[in-house]
Amino acid sequence: MSENAKLPPLPTGTFSERAVAWSKKNLFDGWFNTLLTLGSIAFLVWLIPPIVEWAIINATLAPSIEACAEATGACWGFVNANLRLILFGTYPFEEQWRPLLAMILLMGIICGSLGAVKYPSLRKAIIPMWVIGVPIIAILMWGGVFGLTYVQNSYWGGLPLTLILSSIGVIFAFPFGLLLALGRQSHMPAIKTVSVVYIEVIRGVPLITVLFMASVMFPLFLPDGVTIDKLLRAQIGIILFTAAYLAEVFRGGLQAVPRGQFEAGDSLALSYWQSMRLIILPQALRLVIPPTVNSFISMFKDTTLVVIIGLFDFLGTVKLALRSDPAWTKYYVEGYAFAAAIFFLICFSMAKYSAYLEKELRKGEQR
Amino acid sequence: MKIQTILAAGAMTVAAVAAQNAQAGAVLDGIKAKGFVQCGVNTGLPGFSAANAEGKWEGIDVDVCRATAAALLGDANAVQYTPLTAAQRFTALQSGEIDILSRNTTATTTRDAKLGLTFVGINYYDGQGFLIPKALGVSSATELDGATVCVEPGTTTELNLADYFRAKGMSFEPVVIENINEATAAFFSGRCDVYTTDASGLASIRTQMAENPADYVILPEIISKEPLGPVVAQGDEQWSDIVRWAFAAMVEAEEYGVTMENVDDMKANSTNPGIQRLLGVSPGMGEALGLDEAWAYNIIKQVGNYGESYEKNVTAKLGLERGLNALWTDGGLQYAWPVR
Numbered sequence: 001m002s003e004n005a006k007l008p009p010l011p012t013g014t015f016s017e018r019a020v021a022w023s024k025k026n027l028f029d030g031w032f033n034t035l036l037t038l039g040s041i042a043f044l045v046w047l048i049p050p051i052v053e054w055a056i057i058n059a060t061l062a063p064s065i066e067a068c069a070e071a072t073g074a075c076w077g078f079v080n081a082n083l084r085l086i087l088f089g090t091y092p093f094e095e096q097w098r099p100l101l102a103m104i105l106l107m108g109i110i111c112g113s114l115g116a117v118k119y120p121s122l123r124k125a126i127i128p129m130w131v132i133g134v135p136i137i138a139i140l141m142w143g144g145v146f147g148l149t150y151v152q153n154s155y156w157g158g159l160p161l162t163l164i165l166s167s168i169g170v171i172f173a174f175p176f177g178l179l180l181a182l183g184r185q186s187h188m189p190a191i192k193t194v195s196v197v198y199i200e201v202i203r204g205v206p207l208i209t210v211l212f213m214a215s216v217m218f219p220l221f222l223p224d225g226v227t228i229d230k231l232l233r234a235q236i237g238i239i240l241f242t243a244a245y246l247a248e249v250f251r252g253g254l255q256a257v258p259r260g261q262f263e264a265g266d267s268l269a270l271s272y273w274q275s276m277r278l279i280i281l282p283q284a285l286r287l288v289i290p291p292t293v294n295s296f297i298s299m300f301k302d303t304t305l306v307v308i309i310g311l312f313d314f315l316g317t318v319k320l321a322l323r324s325d326p327a328w329t330k331y332y333v334e335g336y337a338f339a340a341a342i343f344f345l346i347c348f349s350m351a352k353y354s355a356y357l358e359k360e361l362r363k364g365e366q367r
Numbered sequence: 368m369k370i371q372t373i374l375a376a377g378a379m380t381v382a383a384v385a386a387q388n389a390q391a392g393a394v395l396d397g398i399k400a401k402g403f404v405q406c407g408v409n410t411g412l413p414g415f416s417a418a419n420a421e422g423k424w425e426g427i428d429v430d431v432c433r434a435t436a437a438a439l440l441g442d443a444n445a446v447q448y449t450p451l452t453a454a455q456r457f458t459a460l461q462s463g464e465i466d467i468l469s470r471n472t473t474a475t476t477t478r479d480a481k482l483g484l485t486f487v488g489i490n491y492y493d494g495q496g497f498l499i500p501k502a503l504g505v506s507s508a509t510e511l512d513g514a515t516v517c518v519e520p521g522t523t524t525e526l527n528l529a530d531y532f533r534a535k536g537m538s539f540e541p542v543v544i545e546n547i548n549e550a551t552a553a554f555f556s557g558r559c560d561v562y563t564t565d566a567s568g569l570a571s572i573r574t575q576m577a578e579n580p581a582d583y584v585i586l587p588e589i590i591s592k593e594p595l596g597p598v599v600a601q602g603d604e605q606w607s608d609i610v611r612w613a614f615a616a617m618v619e620a621e622e623y624g625v626t627m628e629n630v631d632d633m634k635a636n637s638t639n640p641g642i643q644r645l646l647g648v649s650p651g652m653g654e655a656l657g658l659d660e661a662w663a664y665n666i667i668k669q670v671g672n673y674g675e676s677y678e679k680n681v682t683a684k685l686g687l688e689r690g691l692n693a694l695w696t697d698g699g700l701q702y703a704w705p706v707r
Contacts, residue, residue, distance in 0.1 A: 310452050
């Protein structure tokens with residue numbers, strides 16, 4: 001490290017001496033901080049033991065209603081007994097290896113694509129992975145060929161559905177949003193107007209309205225006998241919606257790139273697309289990694305709204321399981337806590353990856 | 368949820384127009400071509416339609432679809448389910464996304480006449496009631512003046528509640544909570560004096576969600592009529608006949624005492640001309656409906672009669688007695704048109 005010179009002198013003394021010194025400096029520095037520290041400790045002592053007692057000590061994992069009725073703590077047995085319903089929804093029971101495989105494959109492709117930052121050799125594989133992977137996932141989920149029974153997508157549900165909706169959403173919303181952002185910056189009035197109107201209209205309505213329109217109104221405008229798949233309609237709704245938000249994020253990035261960079265591109269006689277691809281976008285996109293990931297995280301969570309149009313995403317299948325037997329209904333806290341934990345895990349990974357990505361891409365600026 | 372209401376109203380108007388364009392026989396031909404019945408069900412209402420731990424749909428509403436498939440295609444499992452929310456259900460039917468809607472839907476004049484729908488039978492007679500803690504010391508809904516009432520928004524429940532209190536000249540304070548779990552939790556934690564929904568729902572909430580069910584009572588007043596039943600789109604009369612008589616056959620089978628277990632025996636040995644007609648021993652009924660003569664036999668063999676379906680779903684899951692849904696001979700309202 002080149003910054004060694006700035007580090008404070010190494011602490012001396014025994015461990016306990018150092019600990020006392022550390023806490024004096026950081027926890028009991030003045031009456032206000034002392035009060036805050038004591039208050040926080042009291043709060044944690046008040047908060048944590050009951051939660052631990054409920055969630056772990058008095059909890060039961062046994063997948064039976066009787067065991068849950070006896071337990072004074074959490075009934076994780078509800079999750080245990082309905083795990084497959086929660087994970088895969090109403091997908092035919094005997095065929096649930098298919099969504100499982102599809103989900104693993106999808107996660108593999110996502111990890112492979114994200115890992116390309118670290119392992120440049122993976123970069124060339126990204127497009128082939130998606131081009132080959134997505135049809136395989138589609139075949140696994142739908143079936144109807146290679147001896148797999150056909151499964152309507154009204155039966156898809158749970159974690160695979162959430163992952164499919166959000167990853168397909170990201171893949172299509174990203175380029176679409178980019179085009180909209182460029183369109184909004186364009187000097188051509190027609191393109192600019194269309195982009196501005198689109199972005200403002202979509203941003204002006206809640207996602208729930210977009211989904212509702214796609215699900216309830218849209219089919220009525222189609223000719224008789226023509227039905228566009230409910231899932232596809234929801235997916236398109238999510239893509240259109242997310243793209244509008246991403247467009248504004250990207251616009252922020254474009255505006256933060258100094259004017260001189262655009263002029264530099266022009267002076268090198270690069271075409272519009274060349275200078276965008278080689279000079280502007282690499283800088284603009286790097287600047288907006290945090291808000292972009294922010295958009296993805298909020299989109300990932302927004303996919304739960306598809307429950308209002310009768311699709312069961314991961315949160316929807318938890319509700320489905322709660323209603324599978326009225327005796328389970330009262331364990332909704334456990335069900336929602338489980339869903340929250342899975343959602344947190346995924347969103348937190350996204351946030352961590354974005355922090356890592358920022359660090360990787362800033363290497364050029366470090367010495 | 369104002370936006371939803373407006374959109375739904377718009378959707379219904381368009382739907383009514385769309386319905387008139389449907390071609391005669393189109394639904395039935397479509398089902399025969401694809402080999403299964405597409406059935407719209409509730410996204411999760413135990414006893415009526417809910418997914419079990421294996422993700423399979425179960426309930427008395429589901430059984431209506433299964434019976435129809437058994438009658439028409441000879442296989443009760445030839446059904447594909449589309450879970451629908453309340454707002455989506457009529458659009459799905461009108462746009463042809465589903466063939467039959469069996470989703471605890473109340474039959475009303477506007478729905479039947481204005482939306483281009485046909486209600487083909489009533490498989491559950493429900494009505495709205497009140498659940499209160501015993502400690503409130505109230506024995507009749509007429510004593511509820513000034514009460515706070517927990518209610519779910521956007522349903523006929525909310526409207527019935529307002530109608531009832533206005534008609535009685537009483538005031539109430541609504542506590543409107545979207546989610547049933549939160550609404551019931553609010554009630555049991557004492558945030559409101561009264562919880563109101565359909566009587567079938569009250570009974571299950573009382574037995575399943577209350578710490579001590581004996582501390583709560585359902586008041587005797589039922590303030591609305593909620594005849595729930597399967598619906599099809601207008602325009603394919605043969606198809607609506609098949610659904611109507613598939614359900615009637617389930618009730619008629621119970622009247623004759625024909626069950627899943629004894630149906631083979633009845634078919635071989637019964638000398639009752641009514642049973643012989645129903646089970647196709649003396650032919651004619653199947654032909655009249657354009658079905659195989661074993662249509663009703665298939666229903667009873669694979670799905671069971673109405674009483675069995677009720678027992679297996681409503682009584683087992685919700686602990687509800689037959690009540691209004693008993694056969695007319697037992698003082699209930701279930702009265703099948705004769706299969707003859």
